[in-house]
Amino acid sequence: MSDHSIVREWLKYLDLEQYYESFVDNGYDDLEMCKQIGEPDLDAIGVQTPKHRQLIRQAVRTLLEKGGTSVYISLEECGRLGRDGPGGDRVTHPPSAQVRGNSFSFCCM
Numbered sequence: 001m002s003d004h005s006i007v008r009e010w011l012k013y014l015d016l017e018q019y020y021e022s023f024v025d026n027g028y029d030d031l032e033m034c035k036q037i038g039e040p041d042l043d044a045i046g047v048q049t050p051k052h053r054q055l056i057r058q059a060v061r062t063l064l065e066k067g068g069t070s071v072y073i074s075l076e077e078c079g080r081l082g083r084d085g086p087g088g089d090r091v092t093h094p095p096s097a098q099v100r101g102n103s104f105s106f107c108c109m
Contacts (some may be wrong), residue, residue, distance in 0.1 A: 006031060014055050022046050035063045 003013050022045045062102045
């Protein structure tokens with residue numbers, strides 16, 4: 001999986017794929033770069049919705065704590081499960097991510 005596609009898949013997990021082009025345009029084209037995202041970066045990327053900002057901040061904390069490997073493992077596990085998405089489309093990623101308290105988790109539903 002290329003660096004660009006892992007960022008796309010990561011954003012799909014967050015149900016925030018609409019920001020993908022802006023992430024790449026602002027230099028966030030791999031998970032190591034995404035670990036550096038802070039409030040000013042979210043402004044530059046164009047993330048204005050508070051819930052979206054919260055999801056990204058939580059996901060960045062997870063990247064910092066667990067590393068990018070956790071994202072790859074989650075993607076592979078969920079890809080093997082091959083869940084149906086909204087509208088019955090077959091997807092290889094979970095439809096959303098959840099924030100509970102101070103923790104963030106990918107969810108294969």
